[in-house]
Amino acid sequence: xxxxxxxxxxxxxxxxxxxxxxxxxxxxxxxxxxxxxxxxxxxxxxxxxxxxxxxxxxxxxxxxxxxxxxxxxxxxxxxxxxxxxxxxxxxxxxxxxxxxxxxxxxxxxxxxxxxxxxxxxxxxxxxxxxxxxxxxxxxxxxxxxxxxxxxxxxxxxxxxxxxxxxxxxxxxxxxxxxxxxxxxxxxxxxxxxxxxxxxxxxxxxxxxxxxxxxxxxxxxxxxxxxxxxxxxxxxxxxxxxxxxxxxxxxxxxxxxxxxxxxxxxxxx
Amino acid sequence: xxxxxxxxxxxxxxxxxxxxxxxxxxxxxxxxxxxxxxxxxxxxxxxxxxxxxxxxxxxxxxxxxxxxxxxxxxxxxxxxxxxxxxxxxxxxxxxxxxxxxxxxxxxxxxxxxxxxxxxxxxxxxxxxxxxxxxxxxxxxxxxxxxxxxxxxxxxxxxxxxxxxxxxxxxxxxxxxxxxxxxxxxxxxxxxxxxxxxxxxxxxxxxxxxxxxxxxxxxxxxxxxxxxxxxxxxxxxxxxxxxxxxxxxxxxxxxxxxxxxxxxxxxx
Numbered sequence: 001x002x003x004x005x006x007x008x009x010x011x012x013x014x015x016x017x018x019x020x021x022x023x024x025x026x027x028x029x030x031x032x033x034x035x036x037x038x039x040x041x042x043x044x045x046x047x048x049x050x051x052x053x054x055x056x057x058x059x060x061x062x063x064x065x066x067x068x069x070x071x072x073x074x075x076x077x078x079x080x081x082x083x084x085x086x087x088x089x090x091x092x093x094x095x096x097x098x099x100x101x102x103x104x105x106x107x108x109x110x111x112x113x114x115x116x117x118x119x120x121x122x123x124x125x126x127x128x129x130x131x132x133x134x135x136x137x138x139x140x141x142x143x144x145x146x147x148x149x150x151x152x153x154x155x156x157x158x159x160x161x162x163x164x165x166x167x168x169x170x171x172x173x174x175x176x177x178x179x180x181x182x183x184x185x186x187x188x189x190x191x192x193x194x195x196x197x198x199x200x201x202x203x204x205x206x207x208x209x210x211x212x213x214x215x216x217x218x219x220x221x222x223x224x225x226x227x228x229x230x231x232x233x234x235x236x237x238x239x240x241x242x243x244x245x246x247x248x249x250x251x252x253x254x255x256x257x258x259x260x261x262x263x264x265x266x267x268x
Numbered sequence: 269x270x271x272x273x274x275x276x277x278x279x280x281x282x283x284x285x286x287x288x289x290x291x292x293x294x295x296x297x298x299x300x301x302x303x304x305x306x307x308x309x310x311x312x313x314x315x316x317x318x319x320x321x322x323x324x325x326x327x328x329x330x331x332x333x334x335x336x337x338x339x340x341x342x343x344x345x346x347x348x349x350x351x352x353x354x355x356x357x358x359x360x361x362x363x364x365x366x367x368x369x370x371x372x373x374x375x376x377x378x379x380x381x382x383x384x385x386x387x388x389x390x391x392x393x394x395x396x397x398x399x400x401x402x403x404x405x406x407x408x409x410x411x412x413x414x415x416x417x418x419x420x421x422x423x424x425x426x427x428x429x430x431x432x433x434x435x436x437x438x439x440x441x442x443x444x445x446x447x448x449x450x451x452x453x454x455x456x457x458x459x460x461x462x463x464x465x466x467x468x469x470x471x472x473x474x475x476x477x478x479x480x481x482x483x484x485x486x487x488x489x490x491x492x493x494x495x496x497x498x499x500x501x502x503x504x505x506x507x508x509x510x511x512x513x514x515x516x517x518x519x520x521x522x523x524x525x526x527x528x529x530x531x532x533x534x535x
Contacts, residue, residue, distance in 0.1 A: 160365060160367060162363040162364075162365050162367040163367050163369065165330070165333075165335050165361070165363070166361060166363070166367055168335055168354075169333055169335065169354060169359070169360075169361045170357060170380075170381050170384050171354055171355045171357060171384075172384055176384065180380070180384075181369070184369070184370075184371040187371070260371070262370055262371045262372075262373075262412045262414075264412075264414050264415075
């Protein structure tokens with residue numbers, strides 16, 4: 001068997017499940033005569049996706065083309081993700097390395113984390129301007145920050161005591177221990193948080209977009225199509241949003257493969 | 269096994285005098301872990317520390333390693349104060365958990381102390397290959413720790429502890445997590461390795477038979493505060509698998525067991 005054949009074989013169950021799922025959906029809508037505004041058929045969503053992808057038919061009641069809206073939202077999600085991940089990792093380092101800073105700031109961090117962050121979206125619109133990407137990026141950043149911060153902190157501190165003693169027995173400095181032990185030890189924690197954060201960034205971006213701002217984003221495309229009862233179009237936008245989320249998730253998994261060659265193989 | 273009486277300076281591998289160790293001194297959680305410990309270990313000797321849990325045997329090992337500091341008393345390792353010996357890397361250490369770093373291949377794990385000592389890559393590679401040969405795992409340099417069994421991981425940990433050829437090896441129940449068969453096998457391997465490298469060993473264990481099999485001397489500690497209760501000299505000559513069935517071996521094991529019993533009766 002070639003590598004491709006083996007890969008295909010491992011993917012087969014997932015493909016079968018996918019085909020059965022969409023087949024059953026299509027069939028159920030047709031068979032039970034479910035109204036398209038409740039649940040459009042996969043085929044209708046597919047058609048809408050094709051029509052809405054690069055331009056809008058007719059131009060009346062025009063919403064932005066999905067390609068443009070998808071790219072914009074993906075840009076906001078990805079840039080917010082990157083900034084939030086960087087900030088989460090750096091703050092984790094600061095909190096754990098400078099214990100006094102950490103002790104002083106941890107209660108504040110916990111209080112901030114308890115805040116429903118998307119509720120900040122209208123406030124951020126006021127702070128950073130409704131038309132700027134910055135307000136939506138800020139929402140993504142804050143949402144993504146906490147899982148990365150918390151997991152990375154854990155990885156930097158939860159080193160096996162024997163390993164720390166071993167390093168001290170070598171006369172290693174705290175900096176050497178950080179570089180040789182704490183950071184590699186934190187890497188799996190950090191990368192797990194990345195997998196959580198990646199899809200979260202798309203959710204945060206779209207919810208933030210619901211609160212107004214430029215129209216050529218997936219958020220407004222979904223709300224507008226829904227309000228005009230063009231549910232197939234709204235669903236098409238949701239498909240694009242899912243694809244963006246999936247794409248970022250796959251990037252997180254690829255980062256893991258790249259950065260952790262020692263990881264034992266597993267499914268996800 | 270040279271007690272080295274001819275050494276003019278009379279240098280001991282480890283010289284412990286008047287050691288007290290109290291944790292959380294002056295608080296409600298104050299624990300007197302060790303009290304008035306005097307002990308010397310001669311170069312080439314294999315000394316085991318045994319005693320009930322909480323007798324401070326691991327604490328004593330960490331004091332020798334300068335991972336803990338005594339409340340009072342003095343420890344010298346090869347005639348240097350313990351902190352100096354640590355900085356000079358005069359000893360290697362192995363723990364119950366092999367403590368291998370997941371992200372390093374076996375070879376790189378063994379090379380870690382050498383890396384910290386600034387050895388060149390080629391010298392490191394040569395030494396780690398040599399060490400793997402010594403622990404009888406010649407072909408696993410490129411594997412990751414998760415691919416090894418517990419016994420293999422422990423061998424790699426020993427190879428790492430000895431990679432820079434320290435004259436002293438400190439071991440804290442290194443075989444505690446292994447099954448009986450692997451454990452006995454590892455004990456024999458350890459003896460042949462330290463004999464080949466002429467390494468002095470201080471070995472913490474729970475196991476009476478392990479202590480009897482490995483040691484020249486077994487130090488039985490009493491619990492809380494830990495004191496030297498009795499020292500059992502073990503003279504069994506060269507250890508082989510037959511040693512375990514030698515009547516003399518049983519006699520020594522019995523002696524250690526009785527010392528442990530009298531310790532527990534007293535406390």
